Amino acid sequence: MRLRSLLFVPGDRPDRMAKALTTGADALILDLEDAVALSQKAGARSAVADFLTQPREVPLVVRVNPLDSGMIDEDLAAVLPGLPDAIMLPKAEGRASLKALDAKLDWAGARDTGILPIATETPAAMFQLGTYGGVTNRLIGLTWGAEDLPAAIGAATSREEDGSYTAPYALARSLTLFGAAAAGVAPIETVYPAFRDLEGLGAYAARARRDGFTGMMAIHPAQVPVINTAFTPSADEIAHARAVIAAFAENPDAGALSLDGKMIDRPHVKQAERILASAGE
Secondary structure, eight states: OOOSEEEEEETTOHHHHHHHTTSOOSEEEEESSTTSOGGGHHHHHHHHHHHHTSOOSSOEEEEOOOTTSSOHHHHHHHHGGGOOSEEEETTOOTHHHHHHHHHHHHHHTOTTOEEEEBOOSSTGGGGGTTOOTTSOTTBOEEEOOSSHHHHHHTOSOSBOTTSOBOHHHHHHHHHHHHHHHHHTSEEEEOOOSOTTOHHHHHHHHHHHHHHTOOEEEESSTTHHHHHHHHTSOOHHHHHHHHHHHHHHHHOTTOSEEEETTEEEEHHHHHHHHHHHHHTTO
16 A cells, blocks of 8 residues: 555545545545544444445545544444555554554454554653554554644643744654654654645655655645655656666675765665655566
């Protein structure tokens, strides 16, 4: 499953679900949690369940309610017959949360359904970001959020005046990145709330890719093309990656080589392979 751009769609807005298929997003996140009022949960479950039965044009991920919400079993009962590609688990707290959802999916016979945790939304979650590896093959990535955590600890905001993260939330972002790498899954950058600021989004997404994130969530269709562009290697990057791999293929016993007047070594090969993989090669 390609996880370059993932667009949130409220679960109680079936009209938006159909429109979201035309945005170019790599995947849709059909939301049963924050985007849906408590009084609308049942209707949202029905709408999402119906949408899952329609021809699948892009992967569909369903964000259910948290494990301790008292609603997740109803969510899963409604949507799993439609075979969602993955379940997004909010307020995940590491290995224990992952095992709990994995067991529920096993019990339901959802063999091919992945899990994408939101891994930083509670204080306890921050101490579990290195525990996601080796639990289940269903884990397809890790992502994070910068809204629930400050509310949980009583912080006024997660951002400086210029939009950058304050130190606690920069740490949450970094630990998500490293936790995903340790588990061998895709690190997914969180949303950019200022959905009309496409220039700011472009700079934010470019920094995310620079730092090692492989994709990003979106809250508005207009954000999707910007995110796709940011996480798609340029022609020059692809050409350079091919050259790096070719150079070492021709010199398999070399530890380091010179390419275009610069030294390259084995870590550059890994980086080149990642670039080509993200380009679909």
